[in-house]
Amino acid sequence: MAAEFPLMLSAGEALTDMIACGHGQWRSVVGGSTWNVARSMAKLGLATGFAGAVSQDLFGQELVRASADAGLDLRLLQQYDRPPLLAIVGESTPPSYFFIGSDSADLHFDPEQLPAGWSSSLQWAHFGGISLARQPLAGKLLGLARQLKAQGVRISYDPNFRNNMHADYDPILHEMGQLADLIKVSDDDLRGLFRSQDADWAFTQLRAINPAATVLYTRGEQGASLHMGELAWQADALKVAVADTIGAGDASIAGLLYSLSMHADREPRSHLRFALAAGAAACLAAGAQAPSLQQVEALFSVME
Incomplete structure (x- = not known):
């Protein structure tokens, strides 16, 4: 008997x-970004694809191995005989990078x-990252988001x-x-997306796009x-020994999706604190981390 399809989805780019x-x-x-969110949700114990x-090639094979290690549903991951997508990170603090991926495999996602029935159990589908800025992939993902929204799946969006x-x-x-039920955005995101140094003004513009959406705004x-x-609802950042902040935003949206899915009766402030605890847990080790549920709950208990 085939395993049940996942409850959670993150769609977009996996890169090196x-x-x-x-x-x-x-x-x-x-x-x-989107792969990190998927890995983080799976690490928290959610059935995720x-x-x-x-x-x-070796870059793609490593991503497949890491996806399997994270417990992701590999039936939704495709491989193509195309070049890998690479992010060249010259500096980590502050981040300085560019992407190499002309006609790379990610663009050929179909x-x-x-598989038939793959979305039958979905509760949430997450989109964002550079995948929505790379055609023709962006158009495919928009179509997928529309389809899932019409199906009743809740949409999460982090432009990142x-x-x-x-x-x-x-x-x-x-x-x-407009499609999103949940939007995650940082102050840096807002300045870039709206090409303004006034993050508060940019946040007002974002809320106007869809006033009904729940928004996680990190600063x-x-x-x-x-x-x-x-x-x-407001919450202070957790004071932890920060190795670096890479992947903290991805972990925070994964934490919020976990809290909303598994603890729907929580007060909104508790959902926010759990998201912050997940983001802080990701900062405890260098590089993008998928913190365990035990790590996140330990920090969450300090905030409650």
Whole structure:
């Protein structure tokens, strides 16, 4: 008997970060915003699938292995005989990077090739990252988001601004914003997406796209807020020994999705605190981390 299909989905890019180590040496690390969210949800114990495509070479094989290790549903992961998508990270603090991926495997993801019945159990589907700024993949993912929304699946969206998102990204921001039940955004995202240094003004513009959406607004060391309609809840950032902040945003949205799914009766402030605890847990070790439920709950208990 085939295993049941996942309850949670993250769709988009899985890539390899090539991180400069000095003197012409590089370290490769599996990553990608949407893949990190999928891995984080799975690590928290949610039945999760990642829908995307990777190469068949050593970079793609490593992503497949890491997906299996994370407990992701591999039936939704596709492989193609195309080049890998690479993020070249010259500096980590502050991040300095560019992407290499002309005609790379991620662009060939085909939702039509997903197995029959794959979305029958889905509760949430997450979209975002650079996958929505890379055609023709962006168009495929938008179509998938529309299809799942019509099916009754709740949509989560983290634009996760990167330097390849220009004015031509605006229509995607607006459509995904309108489709989303949950939007995660940082102050840096807002400045980039709306091309303004006034993050508060940009946040007002974002809320106007879909006033009914729940919004998780993170501001680094200044903490975060959760917005539902006219109501908002604030929480301070957790004080932890930070190795780095890579992947903290991905872990925080995964934590919020976990809390909303598994503890629907929680007060909104508790959902917010759990999201912050997940983000803080991801900062305890270098590189993008998928913290365990035990790590997150330990930090969450300190905040309650």
